[in-house]
Amino acid sequence: MNYVKHQLSLIILREVKMLKGLRNSFLVIVLGILISACSTTATKKTVGAGDVYTGTDTVKYLATGVADRVFFATNSSKLTAAATATLDKQADYIKSSKISVVIEGHADERGTREYNLALGERRANAVRDYLMSKGIAKASIKVISYGKERPVNTESSALAWSQNRRSVTVKSK
Amino acid sequence: MKKFFLTFFSFFIISQSAFALVKIDITRGNLEPLPAAISRFYMDDPAKFSKELKNLKLEEKIPDLISTNLKRSGLFNIIDPKSYIQSPSIAHMKPTFQDWALIKAQIMVSGKLVIDSKKRLRVEFRLWDVVNAKEIEGLALFATPNSWRRIAHIISDKIYERMTGELGYFDTRIIYVAESGAKDQRVKKLAIMDQDGANNKYLTLGNELVLTPRFNPTAQMITYMSYFKNLPRVYLLNIETGMQEVVGDFPGMTFAPRFSPDGKKIIMSFAKDGNSDIYSMDLATRVVEQLTSHPSIDTSPSYSPDGRYITFNSDRSGSQQVYVMKSDGSNVKRISYGEGLYGTPVWSPRGDLIAFTKIYRGNFYIGVMRSDGSGERLLTQNFYQEAPSWAPNGRVLIFYRETKAGKSGVGASSSLWSIDLTGYNERKIKTPTDASDPAWSGLLSK
Amino acid sequence: MYKSVSLSVLFHIAFIIFTLITLPFVKKEPITAQQLIAIDIIQISEKTQLPFAPKAREIIEKIQKEKEKRVVTKQAPPKITPKEKPKAVPLPDQLKAKREEEKKKQNPEEIKELVRQSSEFEKKELFDPNKIAALIDKSKEETAEIQRKQTLELTQNQDSSVSLNKGITLSQEDAIKAQIYKCWNIPLGLPYDQNLLVRIRLKLKPDGSIMFSEILDHARMNQPGQAFYKVLAESALRAVKLCDPLKMPTTGYEKWKDLQLNFDAKEMLRG
Numbered sequence: 088m089n090y091v092k093h094q095l096s097l098i099i100l101r102e103v104k105m106l107k108g109l110r111n112s113f114l115v116i117v118l119g120i121l122i123s124a125c126s127t128t129a130t131k132k133t134v135g136a137g138d139v140y141t142g143t144d145t146v147k148y149l150a151t152g153v154a155d156r157v158f159f160a161t162n163s164s165k166l167t168a169a170a171t172a173t174l175d176k177q178a179d180y181i182k183s184s185k186i187s188v189v190i191e192g193h194a195d196e197r198g199t200r201e202y203n204l205a206l207g208e209r210r211a212n213a214v215r216d217y218l219m220s221k222g223i224a225k226a227s228i229k230v231i232s233y234g235k236e237r238p239v240n241t242e243s244s245a246l247a248w249s250q251n252r253r254s255v256t257v258k259s260k
Numbered sequence: 261m262k263k264f265f266l267t268f269f270s271f272f273i274i275s276q277s278a279f280a281l282v283k284i285d286i287t288r289g290n291l292e293p294l295p296a297a298i299s300r301f302y303m304d305d306p307a308k309f310s311k312e313l314k315n316l317k318l319e320e321k322i323p324d325l326i327s328t329n330l331k332r333s334g335l336f337n338i339i340d341p342k343s344y345i346q347s348p349s350i351a352h353m354k355p356t357f358q359d360w361a362l363i364k365a366q367i368m369v370s371g372k373l374v375i376d377s378k379k380r381l382r383v384e385f386r387l388w389d390v391v392n393a394k395e396i397e398g399l400a401l402f403a404t405p406n407s408w409r410r411i412a413h414i415i416s417d418k419i420y421e422r423m424t425g426e427l428g429y430f431d432t433r434i435i436y437v438a439e440s441g442a443k444d445q446r447v448k449k450l451a452i453m454d455q456d457g458a459n460n461k462y463l464t465l466g467n468e469l470v471l472t473p474r475f476n477p478t479a480q481m482i483t484y485m486s487y488f489k490n491l492p493r494v495y496l497l498n499i500e501t502g503m504q505e506v507v508g509d510f511p512g513m514t515f516a517p518r519f520s521p522d523g524k525k526i527i528m529s530f531a532k533d534g535n536s537d538i539y540s541m542d543l544a545t546r547v548v549e550q551l552t553s554h555p556s557i558d559t560s561p562s563y564s565p566d567g568r569y570i571t572f573n574s575d576r577s578g579s580q581q582v583y584v585m586k587s588d589g590s591n592v593k594r595i596s597y598g599e600g601l602y603g604t605p606v607w608s609p610r611g612d613l614i615a616f617t618k619i620y621r622g623n624f625y626i627g628v629m630r631s632d633g634s635g636e637r638l639l640t641q642n643f644y645q646e647a648p649s650w651a652p653n654g655r656v657l658i659f660y661r662e663t664k665a666g667k668s669g670v671g672a673s674s675s676l677w678s679i680d681l682t683g684y685n686e687r688k689i690k691t692p693t694d695a696s697d698p699a700w701s702g703l704l705s706k
Numbered sequence: 707m708y709k710s711v712s713l714s715v716l717f718h719i720a721f722i723i724f725t726l727i728t729l730p731f732v733k734k735e736p737i738t739a740q741q742l743i744a745i746d747i748i749q750i751s752e753k754t755q756l757p758f759a760p761k762a763r764e765i766i767e768k769i770q771k772e773k774e775k776r777v778v779t780k781q782a783p784p785k786i787t788p789k790e791k792p793k794a795v796p797l798p799d800q801l802k803a804k805r806e807e808e809k810k811k812q813n814p815e816e817i818k819e820l821v822r823q824s825s826e827f828e829k830k831e832l833f834d835p836n837k838i839a840a841l842i843d844k845s846k847e848e849t850a851e852i853q854r855k856q857t858l859e860l861t862q863n864q865d866s867s868v869s870l871n872k873g874i875t876l877s878q879e880d881a882i883k884a885q886i887y888k889c890w891n892i893p894l895g896l897p898y899d900q901n902l903l904v905r906i907r908l909k910l911k912p913d914g915s916i917m918f919s920e921i922l923d924h925a926r927m928n929q930p931g932q933a934f935y936k937v938l939a940e941s942a943l944r945a946v947k948l949c950d951p952l953k954m955p956t957t958g959y960e961k962w963k964d965l966q967l968n969f970d971a972k973e974m975l976r977g
Contacts, residue, residue, distance in 0.1 A: 281964045281965070281966050282873045282874055282879075282961065282962055282964065282965050282966065283965075283966045283967075283968060284879055284882055284883060284886075284965065284966070284967050284968065285883075285968045285970065286883060286886050286887070286890065286942075286945075286967050286968060286969045286970070287970050287971075287972075287973055287974070288883075288887045288890075288974060289886075289887055289889075289890030289891060289892040289945065289969075289971065289974065290887070290888070290890065290891060290892070291892055291894060291974065292891060293894065294891050294893070294894075295891075334894065335893070335894045335895055366891060366944055366948075384750060386750070389940065389944070391943075391944040391947045391948055392940070392943055392944060392947060396940075398749065398750040399747055399748065399749060399750060400747070400748050400750050401745050401746065401747050402745065402746040403745045403746075407745065410745060411745060414745060414747070420895075421933075422937075423893065423895075423937060424893060424894075424895030424896075424934070424937055425893075425895070425896070425932075425933035425934030425935070425936060425937040425938075426895055426933070426934065612899075655895060682894070682975075684894075705745055705747075
């Protein structure tokens, strides 16, 4: 979430620069500060617009700096910018350490059980497809969906649900 | 001419008498359950009954169970047996209707137990219309004494049928998933019980996750989903032999299984490269047919009772909605157009309605609509409830609910509930443990 | 040598135990909760018929039809629609035979063109079972209002055509209705989408007690798929019996000795 906004502010900066030229750089800097102020206040919220979890509370690590999971918006299997950044690191790690992985797809408890199984499958496959696009062999990735059966946060709250809408990459034994 | 005159004359008479008739429209009545008396049964020639049989006290237990069944249906009000005046034998042979009318009973059930010449137990019952002073049903059932619960259920069905004009649902079973343990490591077992919660039995040990069991039409087979060896697949289980097998050889997750109405096919979802479509498999020939082919999630399929149509849910429109198609996969039509999301459509055994789960503004509803999507009616609202399953008469639905959990899952529980098509008579169904994913069998004796 | 053999045996046993444990069904006892025992059922009483006088009925029905044509056009005669009601559990061999007849009944066109449905929420915000009672009350008032208008028209029609028989006054009619309402237990399991009109003809004695009563659409009661109608008709008959004797006006016996009660639960069941 935070990451998206950051990128956004960069883009705006660039556009503004092109439009007004360097002479207005002062104004641009002020604007940039304003926008980044915006995005810093947003970092305090872990569930922002699009309800994708951006915190690190439930996250585990495959290796130092390599988070094991990515989060999704409700009923969505779209990878966010933060998710692809995490998966880039995962891809590098899997390649370098030559391990096989299982990708577990999960859904929150606010859907019907059968639909959630399908949704978890779709999420796990979105991750698999991305890792494959980064050069990981299909043979070294397995996929399993748990639907809403294995929540990581068992509370019934918006925060818990956002933490449960996830895909977790697990080293296979 | 004579004929003409006659018709003219009779016409005159007819119109005369017609205008003399006062017509009154009765459009109201009371919607109270029907007051009914269930008399004790009696033993005919008790000398023939063995001591063990006498100890079973069937003359009390059978009418008691009938009373419980009828009361639970919400359509009958059983009058306290303490107020019954007549002895069970007189009630059964030649009841004095005034005595039953006195305690405001509109119908009365009597019965007797007989050991016949072949030493079989014969259970006889009669249903009396107290107000019109006549017998309206009378049947005898032969069975072994230890099947007395089923006898009571069958009698309950006959009474229900005679008083409502519809099939009953008491001689049925429910398959469900028994749950225990923490919410993030839930242990799930297949369990089966009678419709009233009696004879509860577990069919799996809980070593692997099992979900969504459903009966075949004869209630001898179950199809369900299991995570055996971490491969989520649809399984088939014969509950009489204990034999089980994987359904088909799919290179990925299969889920959401259901039998076709003739029991010959299983319809389910198969997730291929993350995309769930609907497939059917013929159990005898093993022929697999792909019925939908769409990059969206297509799942929760359910056949119409004539097997000619399939309803399912899909998010091809951008959100989860209910669709109907022909059983060969053609003519896909969306039928749910209300606000919110619609899932788990199940076709009523009567064929007229489709029950569903609706998610709207953070609440879950169980509702019904006609098979063309019109006439949507929501029966119950809750924090979380889903997966309705029809009683064989298409009048009652069973489903499960989950409670809202506090920090670290405190207060999380799941339980089975039933509700009438009218939205009345919502009842919790008692299970020894937490429970989910209930499915109703058809009538066992039919 | 011995070591390797015993090791092999050990591993084999371990392997067997492992497979046993990982099999999903370790339970070897019969799983069935209760073996299904065939229970024979026989009828011990004849299915009783409701009382009706065949000849009298024919004549009366004829009169009814003619009368309805001329006077009460609003009230269509009960339509008999055989209801599609497949057995809950069709056995595979029964199904073939059944399929034929089902084909006739259920056309593919039954799944109609998509009709945009306005959400139930637009009408009743959030569904609350407790509100049903209130809704019913409202519909009661409405139907009562409609009926009042209809009967008004009816009496006006009668007045203009025949001046001899005025029948009974509205307040007298309401008094009779109120009595029957209390006596009638509407069966709760009725289909809500069928014609539910039961017409009962009464002949009263001067003291309001019932000389005889009969159901006018008797034929429908024993038609297949109309079992609910029999149930409904019987409930109406019970209502009449429970209300016997009716409290009737002390005068004008000639005007009210012949009554026809039209029982229609439709509005109440729709909620």
